[in-house]
Amino acid sequence: MEVRSGISEIQSFDASLFNCRIAGEIKHFDPARFIEKKEIKKMGRFIHLAIAASEDALQSSGLRVTPENAEQVGVYIGSGIGGFEVIEREHKNLLEFGPRRISPFFIPATIINLASGYISIRTGAKGPNSATATACTTSAHCIGDSFKIIQRGDADVMICGGTEACITPMGIGGFAAMRAMSQRNDDPAHASRPFDRDRDGFVVGEGAGILILEELETARRRGAPIMAEIVGYGMSGDAYHFTSPPEDGEGAFRVMRVALRDAKLNPEQIDYINAHGTSTSLGDQAETVAIKRAFGDHARKLAVSSTKSMTGHLLGGAGGLEAGIAVCALMNQVVPPTANYQTPDPGCDLDYVPNEPRPMKLDYVLSNSFGFGGTNGALIFKRFTE
Numbered sequence: 310m311e312v313r314s315g316i317s318e319i320q321s322f323d324a325s326l327f328n329c330r331i332a333g334e335i336k337h338f339d340p341a342r343f344i345e346k347k348e349i350k351k352m353g354r355f356i357h358l359a360i361a362a363s364e365d366a367l368q369s370s371g372l373r374v375t376p377e378n379a380e381q382v383g384v385y386i387g388s389g390i391g392g393f394e395v396i397e398r399e400h401k402n403l404l405e406f407g408p409r410r411i412s413p414f415f416i417p418a419t420i421i422n423l424a425s426g427y428i429s430i431r432t433g434a435k436g437p438n439s440a441t442a443t444a445c446t447t448s449a450h451c452i453g454d455s456f457k458i459i460q461r462g463d464a465d466v467m468i469c470g471g472t473e474a475c476i477t478p479m480g481i482g483g484f485a486a487m488r489a490m491s492q493r494n495d496d497p498a499h500a501s502r503p504f505d506r507d508r509d510g511f512v513v514g515e516g517a518g519i520l521i522l523e524e525l526e527t528a529r530r531r532g533a534p535i536m537a538e539i540v541g542y543g544m545s546g547d548a549y550h551f552t553s554p555p556e557d558g559e560g561a562f563r564v565m566r567v568a569l570r571d572a573k574l575n576p577e578q579i580d581y582i583n584a585h586g587t588s589t590s591l592g593d594q595a596e597t598v599a600i601k602r603a604f605g606d607h608a609r610k611l612a613v614s615s616t617k618s619m620t621g622h623l624l625g626g627a628g629g630l631e632a633g634i635a636v637c638a639l640m641n642q643v644v645p646p647t648a649n650y651q652t653p654d655p656g657c658d659l660d661y662v663p664n665e666p667r668p669m670k671l672d673y674v675l676s677n678s679f680g681f682g683g684t685n686g687a688l689i690f691k692r693f694t695e
Contacts, residue, residue: 312619312646312648312664312665312666313619314497314498314499314501314618314619314648314649315333315514315619315620315621316331316332316333316497316498316500316501316512316514316619316621317331317332317333317334317497317498318330318331318494318497319331319332319334319476319481320334320336321334321476321477322477322478324478324481327478327481327482327485328485328490328492329481329484329485329490329491329492329494329510329512330494331491331493331494331497331500331512332476332481332512332513332514332515332621333512333513333514333515333516333620333621333622333623334476334514334515335358335515335516338357338358338361340352340354340357340360340361342361343357343360343361343364344357344360350412350414351414351417351418352392352414352417352418352423352427353391353392353393353394353395353418353419353423353474354392354394354474354515355388355390355391355392355393355424355472355473355474355475355517356392356418356423356424356427356472357474358472358473358474358515358516358517358626359386359388359424359427359428359470359472359517359519360424360427360428360431361517362470362472362516362517362518362519362629363386363428363432363468363517363519365519366468366519366520366521367432367468367521369521369534370521370523370533370534371531371532371533371534372466372521372523372531372533374432374433374434375433376433378465378466379433379434379435379436380435380436381436381464381465381466382432382434382435382436382464382465382466382467382468383434383436383437383438383439383455383458383463383464383466383467383468384425384426384428384429384432384434384436384437384438384439384467384468384469385425385437385438385439385440385441385451385452385454385455385458385467385468385469386424386425386428386440386451386468386469386470386471386472386517386519387421387424387425387440387441387442387443387447387448387450387451387471387472387625388421388424388440388442388447388471388472388473388625388626389442389443389444389445389447389471389473389475389624389625389626389680390421390473390475390480390624390625391419391420391421391442392418392419392420392474393474393475393477393479393480394474394475394477395415395418395419396419396479397477397478397479399411399412399415421440421442422439422440424440424472425438425439425440426438428468432468434468436463436464436465436466436467437458437463437464437467439454441454442625443625443680443682443684443686444624444625444680444681444682444684445585445587445622445624445625445627445628445678445679445680445681446628446678446679446680446684446685446686447471447624447625447626447628447678447680448470448471448518448625448626448627448628448629448630448631448632448678449628449629449632449676449677449678449686449687449688450544450628450678450684450686451469451470451471451628451629452469452470452520452522452539452542452628452629452632452688453542453543453544453686453688454469455467455469455522456522456539456542456688457542459522459523459524465523465524465527466521466522466523466524466527467521467522467523468519468520468521469519469520469521469522469629470517470518470519470520470626470628470629470632471517471518471623471625471626471627471628471629472516472517472518472519472625472626472629473514473515473516473517473623473624473625473626473627474515475513475515475624476513476514476515480513481513484513487552488510489510489511489552489589490510490511490512490513491508491509491510491511491512491588492509492510493509497512498649499649500512500649501588501617501618501619501621501622501648501649502588502618502648502649502650502651503584503586503587503588503593503615503617503618503647503650503661504584504586504593504597504615504647504650504654504657504659504661505588505649505650505651505652505653505654505657506652506653506654506655506657507651507652508588508589508590508593508654509588510588510589511587511588511589511617511621511622512588512617512621512622513621513622513624514617514620514621514622514623514624514626514627515623515626516620516623516626516630517626517629517630518623518626518627518628518629518630518631518632518633519629520629520632520633520636522539525538535693536636536639536640536693537635537636537639537640537690537691537692537693538690538691538693539688539689539690539691540571540572540574540673540689540690540691541568541569541570541571541572541574541675541687541688541689542568542571542686542687542688542689543563543564543565543566543567543568543569543570543571543685543686543687544564544567544684544685544686545560545561545563545564545567545685546560546682546683546684546685547559547560547683547684547685548560548683549683550683551681551682551683552681553591554591554592554595554596554679554683555595556591556594556595556598557595557598557599557602558595558596558597558598558599558600558602559599560599560679560683560685561585561595561596561599561600561603561677561679561685562598562599562602562603563685564677564685564686564687565599565600565603565604565675565677565687566603567687568675568687568688568689569603569689571689572673572689572691574673574689576603576604576605576607577604577607578672578673579604579607579611579673579674579675579689580611580612580669580670580671580672580673580674581611581612581613581614581635581638581644581669581671581674581675582600582611582612582613582614582674582675582676582677583614583615583616583631583634583635583638583645583674583675583676583677584596584600584613584614584615584677585615585627585677585678585679586613586614586615586617586618586647587615587617587622588615588617588618588622592679593615593654593657594654594656594657596677596679597656597657597658597659600613600659601659608659609659609660610660611659611660612644612660612662612667612669613647613659613660613661613662614644614645614646614647614661614662615647615661616630616631616634616645616647618646618647618648618649618650619645619648627678628676628678628686628688631676631678632676632688632690634676635674635675635676635688635690636690638671638674639671639672639674639690639691639692639693640692642668642669642670642671643666643667643668643669644662644666644667644668644669644671645662645666646662646663646664646665646666646667647661647662647663647664648664649664650663650664671692672691672692673689673690673691673692674689674690675687675688675689675690676688676689676690
């Protein structure tokens with residue numbers, strides 16, 4: 310199996326003056342494939358990406374929203390930042406031409422819940438409609454909360470996940486100013502290297518990860534192509550620092566234990582963890598410590614990998630993409646690798662599945678997401694068997 314990186318030099322704007330000039334851009338994306346041309350200008354790019362991913366997910370699921378089931382189909386899609394490129398563009402219009410040149414679509418193109426709103430309008434889904442903005446944990450919380458909405462009987466189906474599109478001058482500049490990003494500009498494909506001793510920061514990506522969650526018996530009745538089951542969800546707060554995790558990974562440790570308890574599983578039943586693994590020095594080490602605390606001796610037997618090594622970090626969209634990757638791992642019985650892992654870090658000493666995919670038996674997988682403000686989410690998926 311071929312391992313390829315999606316990281317390259319930024320093409321969407323001139324980044325020559327920035328100390329980070331690389332990102333995981335979606336190239337050649339044409340929103341007109343999914344959205345009527347007259348509607349495109351009314352939406353930010355994060356909404357375009359969410360609509361595209363949702364349409365793909367709905368097609369894959371075979372789900373049709375009809376007047377008969379509309380009230381039982383909900384939408385729960387979040388974003389960490391929302392329409393950043395629209396904010397930049399309209400602020401420029403304000404400064405150069407005055408307030409009369411601000412687009413009437415500025416606000417609905419920008420605010421985070423409009424991804425859910427547009428998808429609800431386009432599909433006719435009339436069930437619970439919401440959005441979460443919890444930084445890099447956004448998608449995990451949207452998916453986990455949707456799981457609980459279905460469990461308590463408030464919907465049969467949820468279109469859920471997250472989306473992000475902040476590869477813009479202010480987005481890249483802001484993260485670079487925090488000194489959080491890789492500056493390996495001359496070697497983009499190898500810049501994101503989670504858990505490696507020589508990691509020097511994360512790489513921003515963009516995109517949307519959308520799942521269709523459906524109550525099991527409802528899915529069976531309509532003959533849905535069931536890919537996996539979601540069985541556990543955890544949330545926690547670090548109560549420590551607005552950007553850095555505690556060195557002992559205490560919040561991450563607790564969120565994994567909460568998810569295990571929710572799924573009624575022992576730690577030994579988890580086979581693989583799709584790690585948050587951003588390629589930052591503090592974050593990767595704290596997550597490693599948290600995994601060892603949560604899983605004890607079993608931590609040495611777990612496969613752990615970070616697919617951000619290939620996709621970059623989608624911020625609010627990361628947990629949705631990585632939940633989808635976790636489901637694909639279960640379906641294909643293959644663990645995706647941590648690319649660019651070359652030099653072991655003594656502080657990161659687990660099995661990170663270096664550089665090559667690994668076929669192995671998988672019954673339960675866990676996906677971690679951690680965000681600024683110390684907000685944490687963990688999801689557990691189970692291999693589906695009749």
